[in-house]
Amino acid sequence: MKFKPNKDLLPVLGIVAFSGCSVNAVANLLFDRARDDTMLFWFAAILTELCTAWLVWSVVETMRKVTRSNVPKQDRRFYSIILAVFVVLAIPSLSVSVVANTLEFGNLLLGLLFPTLSVACAVGAALPRTVKGYERQKQEEARAAQAERKAHQEARQKEKERRKKLASLGNARATFEQLLANPEQTQASIAQTLSITRQAVGNHMQKLEQLGAIRRNNGEGVEVLWEV
Numbered sequence: 001m002k003f004k005p006n007k008d009l010l011p012v013l014g015i016v017a018f019s020g021c022s023v024n025a026v027a028n029l030l031f032d033r034a035r036d037d038t039m040l041f042w043f044a045a046i047l048t049e050l051c052t053a054w055l056v057w058s059v060v061e062t063m064r065k066v067t068r069s070n071v072p073k074q075d076r077r078f079y080s081i082i083l084a085v086f087v088v089l090a091i092p093s094l095s096v097s098v099v100a101n102t103l104e105f106g107n108l109l110l111g112l113l114f115p116t117l118s119v120a121c122a123v124g125a126a127l128p129r130t131v132k133g134y135e136r137q138k139q140e141e142a143r144a145a146q147a148e149r150k151a152h153q154e155a156r157q158k159e160k161e162r163r164k165k166l167a168s169l170g171n172a173r174a175t176f177e178q179l180l181a182n183p184e185q186t187q188a189s190i191a192q193t194l195s196i197t198r199q200a201v202g203n204h205m206q207k208l209e210q211l212g213a214i215r216r217n218n219g220e221g222v223e224v225l226w227e228v
Helices: 009-021 023-033 040-067 073-105 108-181 187-194 198-211
Strands: 214-216 222-224
Touching (some): 009 040, 009 108, 023 073, 040 108, 108 198, 187 198
8 A cells, every 4th residue: 555645744744853853952952051961851852842843833823813814803812812922932942942953053044944944844734724714715705795796686686577567557556556465455445545436446457467467366356466
């Protein structure tokens, strides 16, 4: 079976590897500066670099949460405080790594190499998820905007059809509106409400029936077929 490395795991391994490269330099710094040597300095150097790697990872992960656009303002403030704490805690250990590597190699650029690569791996681990989250949010916003435009167009089309239907009624519109409010009204009742003759209401209803706006129910009122 061919081994396929996990792309998400590689940056994490990079953080551990580059932090581990600084263990020897940090241990030598402790041995050089200590009055009494002890082998526990190796253990201390390993813990220092492990804590540095964890702090760098925590800084990047918290920064990713802070920079998400859908984070509520209250959560953003909370994560900003946590981010500040992680940054303050990470600065001393990163500085020790830089100083130790600079003294080890006798060159500031080489002293920055391993700590910088460790930070770069942490950023590289967080960036793909940040980009995916950003792209997913944009897609959701695009779908929501498209749905809103579609609903707006449908509403405009429906309003246009409604106005067209009402315009086609002509003088029968008032009678139609009465039937729309109460389909069981009699012609006499409608005529009295509109102050027109019963014959006029009958003509209106005949026109409405021809247009397909209503359907008579054998003397038991009418059924309104148009939704306006």
